[in-house]
Amino acid sequence: MFKIAITSVPARVDVSDLDRSLAYFLSDIGYIPKINPSTDMNSIKNSVYFRLFKECFLMNGERFWTPEELMSYLGTSRSTLYRHLNKLKYMDLLEEVKDGKIKKYRIRSGDILKAWSWVEINVKMAMDNYRSNVEHIVDLIRSNSNSNLRP
Numbered sequence: 001m002f003k004i005a006i007t008s009v010p011a012r013v014d015v016s017d018l019d020r021s022l023a024y025f026l027s028d029i030g031y032i033p034k035i036n037p038s039t040d041m042n043s044i045k046n047s048v049y050f051r052l053f054k055e056c057f058l059m060n061g062e063r064f065w066t067p068e069e070l071m072s073y074l075g076t077s078r079s080t081l082y083r084h085l086n087k088l089k090y091m092d093l094l095e096e097v098k099d100g101k102i103k104k105y106r107i108r109s110g111d112i113l114k115a116w117s118w119v120e121i122n123v124k125m126a127m128d129n130y131r132s133n134v135e136h137i138v139d140l141i142r143s144n145s146n147s148n149l150r151p
Contacts, residue, residue, distance in 0.1 A: 005030030
């Protein structure tokens with residue numbers, strides 16, 4: 001399953017603070033709760049979801065992490081960790097590998113730009129599928145209209 005929020009937002013390239021820029025981005029794509037300029041950035045910067053993405057995956061892109069390493073580093077529970085890992089996996093931003101029986105995670109391809117390319121491919125495929133469905137519905141409407149016109 002691929003799941004991401006698509007909203008029309010400004011590019012935000014004028015934000016010079018990495019944490020604020022990253023928080024807006026993660027909020028815009030639906031990974032973290034919606035933020036606005038008055039949001040307390042300290043609470044976001046200290047949150048498990050933000051630290052997981054930034055400190056573990058973004059700043060250590062090449063590293064594969066075990067769930068136990070992530071839980072220890074973040075000081076969080078297994079259920080909280082997997083809730084956030086699953087969100088990132090649904091967005092296709094994470095890759096999961098098995099080392100024997102142990103699963104390990106990192107940002108896809110070890111690089112946020114490469115990972116984002118996967119997201120863009122998935123968005124395009126999803127939009128193409130929506131387009132096919134809309135075209136099919138139009139064909140059915142036309143077919144149904146034509147059959148209703150016959151005496």
